[in-house]
Each structure stands twice: as structure tokens, then as C-alpha cells.
Amino acid sequence: MGTSREIAIGPVAVVSLLLPSMLLKLQDPGADPIAYTKLVLTATFFTGIFQAAFGIFRLGFLVDFLSHAAIVGFVAGAAIIIGLQQLKGLLGIAHFPTSTDVISVMEAVWSSFHHPGRKNKKLFWLPAIAPLLSVILSTLIVYLTRADKHGIKIVKHIKEGLNPAQFIYYSSIALMLEMWLKLDSSSQLLHSRLEAIAVGKSFSSIKGYRINGNKEMMSMGFMNIVGSLTSCYVATGSFSRTAVNFSAGCETTVSNIVMAITVTISLEFFTRLLYFTPTAILASIILSALPGLININEIYNIWKVDKLDFLACIGAFFGVLFASVEIGLLLAVAISFTKIILISIRPGTETLGQLPGTDMFCDTEQYPMAITVSGIMIVRVKSALLCFANSNFFRERIVRWIAAKKAEGLKGNNTKDTIQVVILDMSNLINIDTSGIATLEDLQRNLLSEGIELAVANPRWQVIHKLKISNFIGKIGGRVFVTVAEAVAATFTGKIATTY
Numbered sequence: 001m002g003t004s005r006e007i008a009i010g011p012v013a014v015v016s017l018l019l020p021s022m023l024l025k026l027q028d029p030g031a032d033p034i035a036y037t038k039l040v041l042t043a044t045f046f047t048g049i050f051q052a053a054f055g056i057f058r059l060g061f062l063v064d065f066l067s068h069a070a071i072v073g074f075v076a077g078a079a080i081i082i083g084l085q086q087l088k089g090l091l092g093i094a095h096f097p098t099s100t101d102v103i104s105v106m107e108a109v110w111s112s113f114h115h116p117g118r119k120n121k122k123l124f125w126l127p128a129i130a131p132l133l134s135v136i137l138s139t140l141i142v143y144l145t146r147a148d149k150h151g152i153k154i155v156k157h158i159k160e161g162l163n164p165a166q167f168i169y170y171s172s173i174a175l176m177l178e179m180w181l182k183l184d185s186s187s188q189l190l191h192s193r194l195e196a197i198a199v200g201k202s203f204s205s206i207k208g209y210r211i212n213g214n215k216e217m218m219s220m221g222f223m224n225i226v227g228s229l230t231s232c233y234v235a236t237g238s239f240s241r242t243a244v245n246f247s248a249g250c251e252t253t254v255s256n257i258v259m260a261i262t263v264t265i266s267l268e269f270f271t272r273l274l275y276f277t278p279t280a281i282l283a284s285i286i287l288s289a290l291p292g293l294i295n296i297n298e299i300y301n302i303w304k305v306d307k308l309d310f311l312a313c314i315g316a317f318f319g320v321l322f323a324s325v326e327i328g329l330l331l332a333v334a335i336s337f338t339k340i341i342l343i344s345i346r347p348g349t350e351t352l353g354q355l356p357g358t359d360m361f362c363d364t365e366q367y368p369m370a371i372t373v374s375g376i377m378i379v380r381v382k383s384a385l386l387c388f389a390n391s392n393f394f395r396e397r398i399v400r401w402i403a404a405k406k407a408e409g410l411k412g413n414n415t416k417d418t419i420q421v422v423i424l425d426m427s428n429l430i431n432i433d434t435s436g437i438a439t440l441e442d443l444q445r446n447l448l449s450e451g452i453e454l455a456v457a458n459p460r461w462q463v464i465h466k467l468k469i470s471n472f473i474g475k476i477g478g479r480v481f482v483t484v485a486e487a488v489a490a491t492f493t494g495k496i497a498t499t500y
Contacts, residue, residue, distance in 0.1 A: 001219035002253070003211040007237040009223065009256050015234050019043060037231075045228035052221025055214045069302045073313035076294045077320030077328055131285045138281040139274065153279045158271040162264065163231030308339045347390045348382030349397050352425060352484065359485040361425070373488055375418065377402065380425040388435035395443045398422065402450065419452055423487045426459040437470045444476055455479040457487045 019040060023029075029036040053059070141147065148154045220236060227235055303310045312335040320328030352361040353370030361378055364370045372378075379398055383390060402419055409418055424440075444454045454476050459467065464480065467473050473480060481487040 002216050005252055008242045009235055010238050011235055012238045040233045041228045044224050044234050047234050048221045048224030052218050055218030058214050069309035069313040072298050073316035077317040134281055139277045142278050143276040155274050155277045158274055160271045161268055312336055345389045346393055350380050352378040352380055361484045375420045377419050378423045381429050384430040386436035387433045391436040391439035395439045421453050421491050423455045423457055425457050425484050429463050430460055432463050432466055455487050457481045457484045
């Protein structure tokens with residue numbers, strides 16, 4: 001059902017953190033493993049339901065409000081938390097906190113780990129097989145030296161074969177719904193969707209094809225629904241496994257079938273070989289994979305490019321680090337929405353001037369050589385929508401500019417540059433609502449009281465249609481022009497001077 005060719009599906013690090021961070025608050029797996037399993041499978045099932053619904057109803061765009069900067073900060077914070085959680089197995093700590101915030105974890109352990117050096121791209125296969133070699137060697141060493149008799153914790157028995165179907169764990173649908181009410185799958189939904197779409201887009205852009213986000217959402221949803229019925233927890237697209245697929249030259253999703261067959265064979269025949277595997281080596285394998293999740297260069301680039309994006313990034317990072325994964329996600333979404341609102345209510349406006357020797361009118365701040373036309377103020381709206389949220393800000397900005405220009409003329413006793421016409425360049429404006437139209441009418445009345453005429457240049461069809469229906473075009477005397485140059489020329493020929 002999906003459209004990505006290279007993506008490798010399976011459990012990922014951050015989702016593996018999200019599930020325990022929620023479930024440990026409800027059930028201790030050591031005290032009642034069956035109840036804990038029920039919670040895991042219930043979370044997977046309903047995450048799949050919501051993912052599929054998002055795809056079917058084409059609502060995948062809603063998760064796009066979690067910006068790229070917020071994702072970078074969230075993943076970096078989650079990577080640190082995952083690493084700290086693995087110190088329990090690495091150091092053999094018996095009493096470890098169930099909460100995921102860094103303060104609680106650091107109260108139990110004060111050690112830190114170092115990042116490894118830069119990887120050699122030509123030897124991409126070496127880090128891929130390093131975890132397997134580590135497990136084999138450590139297991140042999142523990143088996144031969146009987147280190148488990150001297151305090152080394154080992155995995156011990158792993159149940160052979162595939163897990164039973166989920167319905168065996170449930171006596172009724174009511175029980176399933178009761179456990180769902182205790183859960184919140186928003187975190188899994190957000191991250192699994194984000195990671196899968198990000199992985200798919202990254203590699204599809206390299207191969208030169210496009211993926212369908214809604215189809216990816218539906219495929220992930222149905223996959224998790226079926227997975228929950230076969231005792232699987234939340235799965236999504238994995239960056240690391242997809243990179244291995246890409247490097248190995250995989251061209252279709254058959255690679256996932258091969259991977260699934262390999263895992264099935266391992267579960268059926270090789271679980272006994274893991275009896276003496278030390279838990280410390282498993283924790284160290286996870287730790288070795290975490291530095292790749294913390295993208296310092298990308299965080300620095302975000303800081304250089306956009307400070308508001310950087311605020312979203314560090315908000316998500318510190319929210320995950322000092323509170324919880326859910327708090328980090330909420331902070332990221334809140335900051336992203338705040339950024340959108342700030343941009344919406346404070347639209348950019350710029351005054352235009354004519355480039356010498358051309359009919360082009362450009363921003364005078366960006367192009368200092370642009371010459372302002374005497375007696376005319378040309379203003380361009382740098383917003384796609386003029387609405388109730390930003391129209392008053394736009395009107396007040398123009399009124400202040402005109403007042404400042406008038407005061408400057410009076411101070412210099414110069415009446416030659418007195419503003420006679422204001423031309424609104426609407427080339428960037430895609431839509432306008434009734435509040436925006438009312439603001440334009442109010443602006444036109446203010447300008448008339450000052451003896452200034454108003455004209456409109458290059459409006460889009462949807463904007464001009466609404467302005468005609470509201471009779472705004474008639475109120476400004478039909479002064480609508482295709483280009484700014486045409487409006488300026490009409491001013492000098494006297495065509496713009498229409499009486500009301």
C-alpha cells in the first residue's frame with residue numbers, strides 16, 4: 001500500500017522509548033507481564049487505527065505542524081534519554097527510576113558516555129555487523145568463563161517461536177477499550193508518522209521520485225493494526241535499516257519480506273543461543289547507535305537560519321530531557337503553532353521603488369538602487385492571506401508610514417514629495433476575508449480624509465472576485481491595474497484621478 005521503495009519497517013529507538021515511558025506508569029512488567037503485554041498491544045492497535053484514519057480522511061497534513069526544527073530537538077532529547085535509560089543494563093543498577101526525565105535518571109546514576117569518532121562511509125558494512133559480532137563474542141566469553149556465576153547479568157531464557165495472536169490475551173472487547181482509556185497513543189502516532197514520512201522522503205528524493213503521504217499513513221496504520229493482532233508493538237520506518245537497504249542496492253519492498261523471514265527463522269531456531277548473552281552488551285549496542293540521532297550540525301544550521309525555529313528545537317529538546325516525551329512533543333507543537341500565529345498576525349509589508357532603466361518595482365530595502373516615485377507610495381503585502389488576524393496591523397503600518405512621510409515633508413518644508421496616491425501591490429495576496437475587505441475600506445476612508453487616493457495592482461482572481469462582490473472596486477473608482485508600472489503610468493497621465 002505504501003509508495004516508498006527503500007523504506008525498512010520495524011521497531012525504532014524513539015518509539016521503543018515512548019511505549020515504556022507511558023506504560024510503566026500503569027503497569028510493572030516484572031509484576032504482571034501479561035497485563036503489560038495487553039497494554040503494549042492495545043497501544044499498537046489504536047495507534048494503527050488513528051494512522052489509518054488519518055490517511056483515509058487525508059488528514060496527514062495536521063502532523064506537519066510539528067516543524068523540522070522541533071523534530072531535530074525532539075529526537076536529540078529522546079536520544080539522550082534512551083542512552084541514560086540503558087545505563088541500567090550497562091552498569092547493572094538494580095533500582096532504577098521508571099520516569100524518563102534526566103533529573104530522575106541522574107539521581108540514580110552519575111556516569112556519562114563518550115561519542116564515537118566519525119564513521120568511514122566506505123566501510124558502511126562494518127558498523128552494520130559490529131552489533132552481531134559483539135553479541136556473539138560476549139555470549140561466548142560469558143559461556144566459557146561462566147561469568148554469570150560471578151554477578152554478570154544475562155538474558156537467560158527467551159521464548160521460542162512467534163508470539164500468539166492478540167485475541168488470546170483479551171476476554172472481551174470491553175477489556176480492550178478499558179485499557180485504551182488508560183493510554184495516550186498521540187506520542188506514538190506523531191513520532192511513527194514523522195519518522196516514516198521523513199525516511200521515505202529522504203530516500204525518494206535521492207532516487208528522484210515522490211511518495212504519497214496519505215498512502216504511507218494508511219499503510220502504516222493497517223500494518224500496526226495487523227501487527228497488534230500478531231503480538232507486535234508499534235513499528236515504523238527506520239532510518240538505520242533503510243540506510244542499509246539503500247546502500248545494499250534494494251529497489252523494492254521485497255527487502256522487508258526477506259528481513260521478516262530472517263527474523264522468523266531466528267525466533268524459531270536461534271533463541272537458545274542467546275541464553276548467556278550479557279544485558280550490558282545489549283545496552284552498549286543501543287548506546288552506540290544514539291550519537292547519530294543527535295545532529296549538532298543541523299541544530300547549528302537552524303540557529304543560523306531561523307531563531308524561532310531554534311526556539312522550537314530547544315523547546316522540544318529540553319521538554320523531553322527534563323520533563324517527559326509527551327511534554328517535549330506538546331512544547332514542540334505549541335511553539336510551532338505560536339510561530340505560525342505570530343507570522344499570521346504580523347504580515348510583512350514593504351515599500352517599492354523602480355529599478356533604473358526597467359519597469360520593475362522592488363523592495364527599497366533589498367534593492368537600495370530602486371528609486372521611489374515622487375508623490376506615490378507603493379506598498380506590497382507579504383502575506384498570502386489578509387484576514388481578521390492581520391488586517392489591522394497592515395492598515396496601521398501604512399497609516400504610520402504616511403504620517404511619518406507627511407511629518408518629514410513638513411519638517412523640511414517640502415511639499416513636492418507629498419503622498420498623493422497609495423498603490424497596493426497584491427501580487428502575493430492569495431485570499432482575503434470580510435475583515436480584510438472591511439480594513440481596506442477603512443484604509444480608503446482614512447486616505448480620502450488626507451486627500452490621498454488608493455489604487456490596487458496585480459490582484460489574484462480570488463481576491464478581485466471578492467473585492468467586486470463587496471463593491472470595494474466601485475468605492476475606489478475602479479482603480480485596478482494589472483501591474484504596478486501600469487498604475488504608476490496612469491497616475492502621471494491623470495487617468496487615476498477619478499472623482500467619487
